[in-house]
Amino acid sequence: MNNTNKYETLDPENWDKLKTLAHQMIEDSFNYIQTIEERPVWQQYPAEVRNHFSSKAPLEPNSIENAYKEFVDKILPYPMGNIHPRFWAWYMGNGTVQGALAEFLASIMNSNLGGGNHVAVLVEEQVINWMKEIIGLPSDSSGLLVSGASMANLVGLTVARNTKAGFNIREEGLQNAPHKLIVYSSSEVHSSNQKAIELLGLGKNSFRLIPVNDDYSININTLSQAIKEDRKEGYKPICVIGNAGTINTGAIDDLNAIADLCEQENLWLHVDGAIGAIAMLSDKVKPLLSGIERADSVASDLHKWMHIPFEAGCILVKNNEDHRNTFSLTPEYLTHETRGLPGGHLWFSDYGIQLSRQFRALKVWMSVKEHGLKRFGRMIDRNIEQANYFADLVKKDSEMELVAPVGLDIVCFRFNPGGLNDEALNKLNKEILMQLHERGIAVPSYTTLNGRYCLRIAIANHRSKFEDFDLLAREVVRIGREVH
């Protein structure tokens, strides 16, 4: 007890002063989101700001008021931009103020969802049950909220690997495997799946990327042929990854056809539904996803089209036992009991990689309680309508063209005034994209399809208005002409 103060803590010295600041944070944050549309979608932070973040860690205390002032001056003005109604890059949601408040409440409780007997477990369990209802998986399926679809795909593919390998992978690993395990998906599959396959020690060479049809969905005949050829080679096919909304063009594979094939060939069907699975809430999209309920595992993202603040993903696994057998590991210090805190009927650490886990279920739970599922469905429908509305604007304009069919809420297009070859068009369209960003007008992203660079909008945005797409069409042509 020599050089420490017996009663020093990390709690505030003056609670009332901190509370005053907290109320100010609420005021500022509400104002920030309420006025978001008046500001540029994105802006480059100045060099001065970059330099600001190069200082060493402070040794002595400062006031949190000063730290907050730094936040307001140097951080808050330069967000990624996905909270803005004209942000349509990559694939993200907006989040909501309500979700941020729920995240605050979860952090106040600071419960650890790795295990133990406390109420947050019931909340996560309920949210997972709701996800089963939405996707159409049986009520005795298992599930886990995770950081996002990258992790959901990894968890799903780990269960697939361990369940279908035909030997004890947890004990033996893949070293000295009796046969080479093979996984299949379309060439449009998201890179997170390749990352998972590399991590799992399967190797990229064991991941067959099957060509797609004109609508960017997997070619089932080629898939079936590839499986046969691999068997002929003495390999062991274990899993097909079906895509419910590809990242490039929003394409949905024929999930029933894949499910038929998987049944026939005794393969695991994992569905990467990062983009599309939650669109089961849309009456229009639901029929296109038919077959998803036949999957052995489904990955979905709730921070995309459900607009939960980052991070919120979900993995569902049809066979609870397969799931648990893949991840459960219980040393002495984690023994589950039947009483006290170490009781509890469900330890989520038995179902995934993390032991300490935040209470991420609360923001999902409160959002669903507030909005109800139908409103989420309507938001999804409107985004799809907006994609088609914008595609019509493109089609009607002689200086623009679609580069791929509209898939769900994703439109790939380019400015094409005529008389330019693909190389020149690629350069021109990249310049248009940069200027849209740099002028803070709108934030599409980009991809390259068959060698053609295109602007790409993915409209997972509950704040976008139809007028925002009129503006985008106008500005693309205006900047296109300027640059050309």
Place this chain on the structure above:
Amino acid sequence: MNNTNKYETLDPENWDKLKTLAHQMIEDSFNYIQTIEERPVWQQYPAEVRNHFSSKAPLEPNSIENAYKEFVDKILPYPMGNIHPRFWAWYMGNGTVQGALAEFLASIMNSNLGGGNHVAVLVEEQVINWMKEIIGLPSDSSGLLVSGASMANLVGLTVARNTKAGFNIREEGLQNAPHKLIVYSSSEVHSSNQKAIELLGLGKNSFRLIPVNDDYSININTLSQAIKEDRKEGYKPICVIGNAGTINTGAIDDLNAIADLCEQENLWLHVDGAIGAIAMLSDKVKPLLSGIERADSVASDLHKWMHIPFEAGCILVKNNEDHRNTFSLTPEYLTHETRGLPGGHLWFSDYGIQLSRQFRALKVWMSVKEHGLKRFGRMIDRNIEQANYFADLVKKDSEMELVAPVGLDIVCFRFNPGGLNDEALNKLNKEILMQLHERGIAVPSYTTLNGRYCLRIAIANHRSKFEDFDLLAREVVRIGREVH
């Protein structure tokens, strides 16, 4: 545009009404934490509460005020308990109100730290640089904030596997590996490392658990011998995991001896510093961790002894290129640019599993700005003093005994009134633990060391006072006598 309202959003219909609720949440949350000590550390939720969370997902909207009321009635009273000054189970931090506020601000911005050119990247980069300063790794090391040490260990071990394998693991996988890869640690290593090794396809059989000395640190001679024997068998040793604070007893391996051996044998040194790495901030502990700066990768947890709300872990890797080569994967739709939002000098998705990543750096950044590193060091020192203070109480009491040496802030002890065999003592001590929990007095956890069940307190708690340990000693003996 038929059945959707053109302007419906997930934003509140009435911002002012939501703001009033948000201010109420601040008041309630402050009151909740300020009065935490007056409530039981833990309490069992009633059956009525369990039933409450079995309802199906609502289809129609409800008010967020109602959802919040449900939260206050059914959720808030039943936290895990780690926010309380007498919670010492497993290994967790308390969190802080300031951290929860920072989490709110991060969710308001809702920036995605997977990639792109925006200020949150600078904040995470700065926090990682601070971690390098603290641990003593070179400034050109790479790093990543992750969900916690389970993930940090997985990332570090993935880089170790891919770098030291001697063949292209990302392409080839471990199927047909030319030699069996072997990883080493002490028998006290945390289970998350075994989970990582299983996930990576190495298999538990390739994980050598080396016996420990009396102080629960790894026996270096046995380790050295095991490596030699594996080489003789034709296997390829690739990595040793050093433990900086074991979960059972807080033991610290001789990291310099391991580092010497790793240099000699050309092995990767990964340090699992979930518990102890951050204790580099304590002048007393720092010398015990000597050698940590020689590691190739170090995993640490900031939601433990730094009391950042869940989740916050960190992985540092000495060789940036090894780290990047393990995880970077850049398809067309994620091409990094030099201008606009897709610019940015650092894409964290190149360094880990996640693509979408929340702005978890902000809560760390604000905490360090407010408290300064020295205060964290003092909090750590005091917890260690408290562990020794409590151990003295145990030693002085004829009815209690230590079951292991005090390691850092961890004390393993049991009630032992004399005249009982181990089996009876195990049963008796388990009952004491359950009653401590069920009566809401204190929340230690438990482990089994050499067949002896013991109560275990891990004091990562900035709210614990010395008096809390007097109370624990008194209550253990009181309940022990009652039960006996």
